[in-house]
Amino acid sequence: MTSGRAQGGAARRWVPVAWGAAGIVAVALLWELYKFVGPSEGVVIGQVEGEAGSGVLILPRTHDRAMPHIWTMIGRLFEPTSGGSTPPLFVSVAQAALLSLGIAAVGWLIGVAVGMLLGLVMQRWKLLEWGLLPWIVVSQIVPLIAFAPVVNAIGNQIDRGGTPWPQWLSVAVIASYLAFFPVAVGVLRGLEAPDRIHLDLMRSYAAGYWPTLLRLRLPASVPHLLPALRLAAANAVLGAVVAEVSIGMRGGIGRMLIQLAGQASSDPAAPWGPMFGSIVLGLIAAGSVALIGLGLKNYRRGEATA
Amino acid sequence: MTATTPTTDLAVQATGVGKVFPTKAGDVAALTEVELEVKAGEFVSLIGPSGCGKSTLLRLIADLDQASSGELTIFGKPARRARIDQDYGIAFQQAGLLPWRTVAANIGLPLELHKVGKAERDARVAELAELVGLTDFVDRYPDQLSGGMQQRVAIARSLAARPKLLLMDEPFGALDEMTREYLQGELTRIAAETGAAVVFVTHSIPEAVFLSDRVVVMSPRPGRITDVIETGLGEVRDEALRESPAYFEKVTAVREALHGTKVERANER
Secondary structure, X not given: OOHHHHHHHHHHHHHHHHHHHHHHHHHHHHHHHHHHHOOOOOEEEOXXXXXXXXXXXXXXXXXXXXXXXXXXXXXXXXXEEOEOOOOEHHHHHHHHHHHHHHHHHHHHHHHHHHHHHHHHHHHHOXXXXXXXXXXXXXXXXXXXXXXXHHHHHHHHHHOOOOOOOOHHHHHHHHHHHHHHHHHHHHHHHHHOOOOHHHHHHHHHOOOOHHHHHHHHHHHHHHHXXXXXXXXXXXXXXHHHHHHHHHHOOOOOHHHHHHHHHHOOOOOOOOOHHHHHHHHHHHHHHHHHHHHHHHHOHHHHOOOOOO | XXXXXXXXXXXXXXXXXXXXXXXXXXXXXXXXXXEEEEEOOOEEEEEOOOOOOHHHHHHHHOOOOOOOEEEEEEOOEEHHHHXXXXXXXXXXXXXXXXXXXXXXXXXXXXXXXXXXXXXXXXXXXXXXXXXXXXXXXXXOOHHHOOHHHHHHHHHHHHHOOOOOEEEEEOOOOOOXXXXXXXXXXXXXXXXXXXXXXXEEEEOXXXXXXXXXXXXXXXXXXXXXXXXXXXXXXXXXXXXXXXXXXXXXXXXXXXXXXXXXXXXXXXXXX
């Protein structure tokens, strides 16, 4: 890279950041604009006079209980979590988010390991690809909310004698269930990415499976692997949050979300705290994976045909 | 390589070699009854229209595909043995460099795969970079090189294990005319310096004549050898040769062999 290009790149790096910020501002403006112009009780069509709850609500209500102001949501972050001398909401959110992040990270690691293994064996043996790939796709159709308690129940039965199966491990396993899928598919596609000419070359060098894997297939798979790892990270967070709710684990952000949403009629701005928290959580998870990509820059070079 | 390697002065010997590709519509004969001998140190070009099986023949020699019939030996060994013993180096139309490796690491790849020690490898890579004139570029990545330079890296890589046979499948096909002529000159020099036999697949008549000791003319449906023309142009292949009557004569001879009839020349009309 020339230094000129690097300088240009530094300036250009701010462009996506600016667009990202503009997007957030636009959503906030839209929220406030609709809240300002929309009718307080929303727009309902086909309502029968004198019959409560009839008709179809086609535009949401805009009163403060349904749509709190953006600044109310932000202000709520600095008020005590549940009144009295409890810590400010943002502290509780951060603690819950950290716990969920840790569990999601464990789930991500399990998912990546399993996904890579599946990708490797499917690439190695075509028969396994035919046999496994359809099931891997089907596995993602199973509704998580139904599946999570099953995992927890199985976990509880595994280790009755010794140390009990911790609840968080169930959550991590469920997170990994969502995380392994993009990795398995991405690794499979990545390992099959090398050109025919490269495979012919390795054959002409009489290189067997392992040298070809290490020197050609794995490095060539990096451009496919990185987006898969990022997807896996987002999926792991999603899986962890849903699993917490589903099996009723305390302390994580998913549980907090449900709890505060239940109190929304009296404290409408509160559920937005963990909601922002889970957004930040997803961004941190995906961002940490992007850091891996920086270390693998050389594997993402395209060969110029110039 | 080893003392048990059978010695022969034939780099390639093909007797009655045929290749059939099975397709849904039935078997397609890509090559039939190929008889070819390439002596050690000899430069032989395979030329012919698309589908004449010249690349297929090269792939059979390289043991990237297997012959359906006939016998094919490389330095007196079966093709598979020769591949495992690294008796040949190969270069394709695309350079086929690994984009995540520097020039030096690309050239050294075959050595690395065969567990050549780091010091020895570095010395050999430096030597090869010098040979193809890329000493100043060894730390660059392929995407920072022109097409001609990439192709030179590929040639250096094919020479890494000091093969006595070079297999080249239209290595200059994707390059512009000037780079192409320059690299042709370089290749004859390198071939002479290393003493390696070369089997060179090409579309270009002038290229085949300029480079080769013998030009093997092939024809499609089914792929077969129709003619073999000795160029007899001697050891020195320089720019003056491109202007010489002997060269033009051979170009015409190859063209006539390709078209199967005598080409009417303007001055004979």
